[in-house]
Amino acid sequence: MIELDERIITQAILDRFYEKLKANLDVEVAIVGCGPSGMVAGALLAEAGKRVVLFERKLSVGGGMWGGGMLFNEIVVQESAVPLLQRFGIRYRSYREGYYTADAVEAVASLAKAAVQAGAAIFNAVTVEDVVMRPERIIGLVINWTAVEMAGLHVDPLAIRARFVVDATGHETEVVKVVAKKVPGQLNTPSGQIEGEKSMWSDRAETLTLENTREVFPGLYVAGMAANATFGGPRMGAIFGGMLLSGEKVAQELLRRLLEAADAGA
Numbered sequence: 273m274i275e276l277d278e279r280i281i282t283q284a285i286l287d288r289f290y291e292k293l294k295a296n297l298d299v300e301v302a303i304v305g306c307g308p309s310g311m312v313a314g315a316l317l318a319e320a321g322k323r324v325v326l327f328e329r330k331l332s333v334g335g336g337m338w339g340g341g342m343l344f345n346e347i348v349v350q351e352s353a354v355p356l357l358q359r360f361g362i363r364y365r366s367y368r369e370g371y372y373t374a375d376a377v378e379a380v381a382s383l384a385k386a387a388v389q390a391g392a393a394i395f396n397a398v399t400v401e402d403v404v405m406r407p408e409r410i411i412g413l414v415i416n417w418t419a420v421e422m423a424g425l426h427v428d429p430l431a432i433r434a435r436f437v438v439d440a441t442g443h444e445t446e447v448v449k450v451v452a453k454k455v456p457g458q459l460n461t462p463s464g465q466i467e468g469e470k471s472m473w474s475d476r477a478e479t480l481t482l483e484n485t486r487e488v489f490p491g492l493y494v495a496g497m498a499a500n501a502t503f504g505g506p507r508m509g510a511i512f513g514g515m516l517l518s519g520e521k522v523a524q525e526l527l528r529r530l531l532e533a534a535d536a537g538a
């Protein structure tokens with residue numbers, strides 16, 4: 273047995289982290305937020321062989337899924353999203369016709385494992401504070417340590433490039449807010465601005481979440497609750513199928529766009 277050397281432990285962490293960070297400075301898709309929609313999108317894009325990076329402000333991934341509803345850590349999923357539970361190996365039980373339940377912790381852990389093992393890189397404790405823009409298109413993200421943000425330190429951020437960005441930041445829709453401020457009235461929404469989330473209506477919200485999962489500004493897509501907040505859909509209560517399906521839809525859309533770009537030789 274070798275004698276463990278603290279310097280080598282430190283060196284290993286630094287080398288491996290910088291290797292990971294440097295490999296993700298120019299990606300095909302950058303996803304902001306590791307809630308259910310972001311992680312599903314990340315996992316599916318990485319499974320399809322795309323270079324994907326996810327940034328999560330908190331130390332833990334999972335967003336609002338850990339707590340199920342009101343901290344009761346079970347999630348409810350409707351029939352249409354059951355194939356995604358199966359795909360990611362999340363065990364579930366039928367509750368009654370059309371309603372399924374799964375353990376919230378197992379769901380988060382399974383999605384995170386799927387994303388990372390498929391090749392997506394997740395950077396936790398990193399906050400996206402701005403976008404990189406050429407006037408007509410989003411081409412990257414501006415990032416900083418969450419600890420810097422929390423401490424209110426006056427520290428310049430760094431930036432990465434991405435062909436496409438996904439705002440999966442949940443109710444706060446943080447990336448779209450930044451863009452809306454910079455180019456007022458130019459979002460691809462009815463008013464050109466963020467429409468704002470409407471009151472709870474579970475059934476309608478689940479359908480609208482999917483319709484609202486789309487490009488809101490050139491290079492910028494919205495998924496999950498951020499899609500509803502951007503396009504004015506209702507919130508849906510503690511049912512998570514729409515979040516999973518929204519992640520799947522944005523991944524499919526981006527695979528199509530990346531293929532088109534490759535065909536066009538871009």
Ligand SMILES: Cc1cc2nc3c(=O)[nH]c(=O)nc-3n(C[C@H](O)[C@H](O)[C@H](O)COP(=O)(O)OP(=O)(O)OC[C@H]3O[C@@H](n4cnc5c(N)ncnc54)[C@H](O)[C@@H]3O)c2cc1C
Pocket residue numbers: 304305306307308309310327328329330333334335336337398399400401440441442443444446447472495496497498507508509510511512515
């Ligand atoms: C106040 C509140 C109300 C809720 N109401 C509903 C509801 O009506 N219906 C419902 O289904 N669920 C609700 N939820 C639960 C939950 O938010 C969602 O169901 C579900 O988790 C949303 O999934 P998502 O993928 O859209 O994003 P979320 O699970 O919200 O995850 C978003 C992630 O993005 C991260 N993030 C945000 N901004 C940044 C940034 N700038 N940089 C990096 N990371 C960032 C967050 O830390 C978070 O982990 C609510 C949660 C809260 C806190």
